[in-house]
Amino acid sequence: MSTIDHFENKSAPLIDGKEEYTITVYAENRIGLLNRIAIIFSKRKINIESLNTSPSEIEGIHRFNIVIHEGYEVVRKLARQIEKQIEVLKVYFNTNDEIIWQELALYKVSTDEIAEKVTVERLLRQYGASAVVIRKDYTVFAVTGHKEETDALIKALEPYELIEFVRSARIAIIKDSAGFHEKLKEFEAIEPGEELVENEFLEKGAKIFTM
Secondary structure, three states: OOOOEEOOOOOOOOOOOEEEEEEEEEEEOOOOHHHHHHHHHHHOOOOOOEEEEEEOOOOOEEEEEEEEEEEHHHHHHHHHHHHOOOOEEEEEEEEHHHEEEEEEEEEEEEHHHHHHOHHHHHHHHHOOOEEEEEOOOEEEEEEEEOHHHHHHHHHHHHHHOEEEEEEOOOEEEEOOOOOHHHHHHHHHHHOOOOOOOOOOOHHHHHHHOOO
16 A cells, blocks of 8 residues: 555545545644645645644644645645655545544624624524624624535625634544554554654654554
8 A cells, every 4th residue: 555545435536637635644743844845735836725733642743634626646646745754754635525524713793783683693593603702892603614604604694794704724534544643552562662752653654654
């Protein structure tokens, strides 16, 4: 199996056409790494639709979720190039059907509009919005979901003094995966070291991290 993993459904990947992919990168969170990854995309003139970085379940290892709209072969080559970065432990890429994902959206709405118009309150309840901040001049609501759902609420609120809107980057979990942490534990059981030190597994990525 290739060092770059793509979890496939029963249907084959769309080789020629473009679709939305989430690239998941496990890496040490070093200064300059994000910039080097971004350059890989810019050199190929590929637009990043969404980018999120956060700590992972493994201490000292961060997880990057990068969303792009491209063809299968382009994504596969990108993943391989990213994995060549010295701090990168493993790269996966998946279609939307192969992941569980969410985005967070915040909506700032006039408090008077909410108080005076039952329609606005109904809309917010319909989309599962929860109040984060309530002030005399405005109220901020939070909604989690997919882009289509949060975009639909924007359009629905436009007639009711939608003051401001912001959406977070995507966070995603791969469906068919035993978990990255499990692979570390498996490898440590087979080839135990004195202690888990920084960079211990960097040169053994292909051997360890095949799901």
